[in-house]
């Protein structure tokens with residue numbers, strides 16, 4: 001962890017390879033599979049895609065801020081909304097309060113290593129705002145286009161940190177993360193805001209800066225159990241999964257307790273108390 005902060009500050013991201021043993025990953029994987037087993041795919045046909053923001057107008061999506069909701073892969077549903085695959089091969093991701101509502105995820109997020117990693121990059125008391133279990137299903141796992149997390153998760157000052165855990169080996173064939181080293185110094189290009197009182201939502205361009213060229217992108221090919229930390233201004237994407245292997249990952253987004261959370265973020269907490277971590281020791285306090 002010694003040079004973690006230096007790497008994080010220079011590049012906008014840092015990788016800790018293979019820090020979670022298989023025994024730590026197995027419970028969250030099993031919990032995700034159980035949630036999908038119980039998911040009523042006939043009632044909730046919300047597709048998750050980053051090509052447009054349609055999912056975000058959906059109540060099921062907005063209420064996932066304080067729930068455990070499953071979203072489908074675009075290619076798992078036909079034009080009439082019928083499922084083309086069995087449920088366990090059709091879900092794109094589960095979000096966004098796994099850490100609050102599912103014991104296996106709560107335990108995972110409480111482990112000292114998470115607090116130590118946050119502390120190593122200079123965070124002290126951090127709120128865990130959202131968690132996602134992302135499947136990248138074999139053959140149809142959708143692309144997550146170039147974006148900066150501050151577009152969707154805005155604080156004043158900008159200070160959100162993403163922690164992304166490879167639950168399975170991730171490589172360029174099954175849709176690993178790609179980043180632009182140093183790109184966290186570039187301006188925020190887009191902002192996605194929701195008017196929770198009036199009901200409108202819009203993705204606006206803030207800066208016409210282009211997304212990185214292919215030659216500027218670095219593939220983060222990492223073995224299962226690796227942890228990637230990335231800044232909310234770092235441009236990153238993940239490619240589609242056309243391989244025969246899945247690429248499971250678990251993502252957490254933290255912000256310092258004293259950073260102001262925008263009222264226009266899609267994700268708002270009304271019911272659940274904040275999940276707070278004292279970063280030095282990794283112990284949560286309420």
Ligand SMILES: O=C(O)CCC(=O)C(=O)O
Pocket residue numbers: 134144149162164236237238249251
């Ligand atoms: O895991 C992925 O495919 C994308 C994750 C991501 O972009 C994020 O957590 O911000």
